[in-house]
Amino acid sequence: MPSLLDELSAEMLPAVEQEMHAAFEEGFPAQFGLMHSMLVYHMGWQDIPEGNATKGKRIRPLIVLLSAMAVGGDWRLALPAAAAVEFLHNFSLIHDDIEDKGDFRHGRLALWKKEGVAQAINAGDALFTVAFLTLQRLADPLSAQTVREAYQVLGKACLNLTGGQSLDLDFEVAKDIGVADYCTMIEGKTGALMSAAAELGALVGGGGTEKQSALAQFGRYLGLAFQVQDDLLGIWGEATAIGKSTESDLVAGKKSLPVIYALEQNEEFKRRWNSGPIHAEEVGKIVADLDQIGAKDYTQQQTDMFTHKALDYILYLPSDNKAVLALKSLAESLTRRRA
């Protein structure tokens, strides 16, 4: 029997896809065919044999719709907000891949590897714009005031998203990054958009100020838990399932949470880390060291802690509401995933 989350996803995600297509095509100027085709490629809408593997998981729009339903609203009215959030996430992927020199995305060449840096920067800007234009589709009976507020929520999330990315880029070269700095960074880079997703759902669902704030916090902590779990999987995950070597975060020199924790806790690890890049053949030993220092346990505890904080914020929502139950399952599945 499919779970409640599976059941709702199966209903909602095709509607999201349909809304994204409609919003994307609506008013896209015909003379800009080149830019159009670049964005179609990035979005995974081209007819490519791999099928769904070429798209993202569409977690954020699902959070928007479940949040709208969780506060008693009609999730269909929230579809434009869900599409906007997913476009915004995808814009950030285009630019992040350039900034972080990521060659692949969803199993295909990243847009900048395919079309060059200049066109990819610009295509990202276009998708950013599409995200904001999509909010115009929020329709009756929603008021213009709700739309105005939706723009504010999405705008603030973007500012935090770019701020977090700026810190992340800086951390690559900065010395002595601590756990506190790391948390500030991921609050922006991952927390902000997940928070906005849940908040937009609550706003459009007519949940009122209090539920809106609570869901914003739910999304925020869910984002933090998700990111910390991502860091854990970057060292201890099942390599094939995430399409890259388990060792890559260490070899790439990424200052993820386990590394930052170990740098704070252990002088010997710090000496090794600061002495130069970690080679693939060393990874087994370094992972054993990290285990011994307690970095894996610490990271797992942080994921659990953030997940619990997230769930605390939706505790009081009615447990006979299917979407509330689905949000809880989603939180658990995201933070217990193995890939």
Next chain:
Amino acid sequence: MPSLLDELSAEMLPAVEQEMHAAFEEGFPAQFGLMHSMLVYHMGWQDIPEGNATKGKRIRPLIVLLSAMAVGGDWRLALPAAAAVEFLHNFSLIHDDIEDKGDFRHGRLALWKKEGVAQAINAGDALFTVAFLTLQRLADPLSAQTVREAYQVLGKACLNLTGGQSLDLDFEVAKDIGVADYCTMIEGKTGALMSAAAELGALVGGGGTEKQSALAQFGRYLGLAFQVQDDLLGIWGEATAIGKSTESDLVAGKKSLPVIYALEQNEEFKRRWNSGPIHAEEVGKIVADLDQIGAKDYTQQQTDMFTHKALDYILYLPSDNKAVLALKSLAESLTRRRA
């Protein structure tokens, strides 16, 4: 005696600067100090001896405010729209400089030359966001519906702006670009934001649909005239005043309007152009050839034609309105400038 345009500019531009500062600082998250300082640098707000030379001319916000006043509105209510348009223009400069490999901007190092490509892409994204957030400052007695429409006008302009830039990047490598392709490109790249500036002014000034459309067309043609004049100055302008050699557009291989016209009109020019880069020492001869082909005259005629079309759209506005007269002066001064 200062002209009416000078008089209004002297009153409006300091108010724009104040609004931009206030909008920029409002809610800028304190933890993102690095990103903040990059944007302050780009905006020319740092305490640099050159003073005003380090900022742009702020033409677009002036168009917003004059348009608001020209339809009988209170220009002060339009300040957030003026600031938003200028932020958006500045975002596009940050990204254009990366995409076009422009090393300098307003007499200083371009942001990407100073901070690297990754941070500069991201800082541009942040400024894009600031532009959209600034529209939230449109205040009473403006309705939420007006704000919603302002988001739509700005969003559509952005889509055209990025579409135009995509074509411009493509034209660098494409063969057989004609005058018609060129016009499609500059409609997006330069026309769209000028059009949005005038339209936003008319919207916020309460001019009604008809005047809003008329001013959108005024801004559009003004933008086209401005860009074509820019192309003319890129070959025949006073080099020192624009901070680069008069020859640079030819040496840079830029497919500006005079070149595209000459490519269409003259086989010999086309053979020379297609045979490889133009060297600095050849420029005198090539300019003489362009003169002889009639490329300069044609370009000047196009500027005049676009300027007249622009002015036609504001003909019926009351000529006892100071802002209407100032818009006319602005159109004439922009398209008769020598630098």
